[in-house]
Amino acid sequence: MVVDGYRLRSGQTRSCGCLRQATSRENSRKNAAFQRRIGNPSNLIHANGIFLNSLVKSKRNKSGVIGVSFDQKRQCWFARLMVNHHYVLLKSFKSYDEAVAARRQAEAAYLHPQNSKMDSTASFSS
DSSP states (O other), X not given: OOOXXXXXXXXXXXXXXXXXXXXXXXXXXXXXXXXXXXXXXXXGBOTTSOBGGGTSOOTTOOSSSTTEEXXXXXXXXXXXXXETTEEEEEEEESSHXXXXXXXXXXXHHHTSHHHHXXXXXXXXXX
């Protein structure tokens, strides 16, 4: 990365990024658990074939719901869920509540299929 010399001298920037990269490399070498997991793609995918980033809420998540986000350009809400490298839910909605409901419904169908079958049979019996 290229950094302006003035910014380095004035303290606005402390490094070109090399220091962070070197520190990260050294820390990963010292971490035995990290070393065991390197190169194993199954660490990123749940047993059902669902990527873990679809199951764990990110720090950057602003909607409060995993897989639901607001598109500033289109001014609508998106709900998404990917299973086995294919989107099973990728749809836009006018309201937040509709997007959340669609995501919850997709989660029930694809993440917990046995529960959704039980729920559907329960609704028929009542």
